[in-house]
Amino acid sequence: MLCAQVEAQNLVVSGATFLDGDTFVYNRASKVRLAGIDTPEIGHDGAPDQYYAEASRKIAAEIAGKATLVLVPVGAGKDRHGRGLCDVRLPDGRSLNEVLVEKGSAYVYYHDDVPQALQARLLAAQRRAMDARAGFWKVVLESFPAGEYVGNRNSHRFFSPGCAEGRRVASRNRVYFSTAEDAFRAGFSPARPCNIWPAVRNVRTGGV
Template identity: 35%
Template sequence: MKLTRKWQLLPVMMDFCLRRKFNINMKIKKAIVFLILLSVSLISYRAFCEELPEVGKVVWVDDGDTFVLEGGEKVRLLGINCPEKPHKDKPGECFGYEATRFAIKLLKRKKVRLEYDRIKRDRYHRLLAYVFLPSGEMANAIIVRKGFGYVLTVPPNKKYRARLLRAQRLALDENLGMWKHCKPEKEEYYYIGNLRSYIFHRPSCKFGKMTSSKNVITFSTRKQAFYQGFAPCRRCKP
């Protein structure tokens, strides 16, 4: 996030230096541009070459898909999403407590191995990782397989999408966990999916209506959307 902001500021800084504010000679202008480009390049290089932990011990579990490693690094399980438990003034979601308890049992005090995809941190600076237990099993897939979470694909991070989707389909077929206990307040006649974002919406959702026609796919039921690996819109909550 910090890197993106600096890139966005680059043309503004250059314009400020070259045209609007400073009445200076060309050599100084070129030197300023060079220093700006150099600083941004160094920031980019540092972000690209950042050493990320490959193993660590889980010391705290925040909720079903987020935990903390010894040393303080916060990790977000990649490729899945779990129901939220109540937090401060925000109400929880169905099966939020159950997902958190399952993640605690699965992960706490375990030494885990982290595997990354193309984007390695989110906007909150949390590590985005596929997490492997001492047994070699992937925690992300276990949580989905037991019905405590669902597949959430955020391109370009799609390395294990097929594996996670297989786990989700088994949970759906067996009606496990949240698939058994959590039902929508209102069923729609159909749902709108976005082939680019892997998100599905209610027909009335303004974000669904904004989907380009070439990226639209429709589903007759919520289960069908989940079965194809689409996640529900956070706004219209289908």
């Protein structure tokens, strides 16, 4: 069942099982993707988890796994993988998407389908989390390589210094950032090619 169908029927869901920090399953089969955010990837096929991936999943599960949730459709109500694309509301009316960003367990992930008002709230939450060095920000902002980052103003993705894919961005669409932090604060997120997010095995901390 898609988010649009849930909202049209004025239904709520419960019993969410989180596959990672931004995707959950309910009724054992229906998948929902939280709109406008992304979280570190859990490794598959022998690949290591990205730093904070399991922590992000656990945080989302602790907040929403046993809650009754309202699924508010975003855009067409589904993503290109057929998952429901939603702004997920908690019992107190807060947006789960926004809560996870403010806790530093998710970051802003721009998409044309996401309304500007939601994008603005998510970006404001991200800036607060970065200022507080909440969640993963305390570690990852220190781990990103130095150098000039290239952003694509159309996709709102940015590429690490020296990434060949970054050089392929059309000059009219390029924007430059002195640091990865500047790119995140502007609402850009790491591009999949040359992704700079550290693997958990490459990060040494006293815990998360």
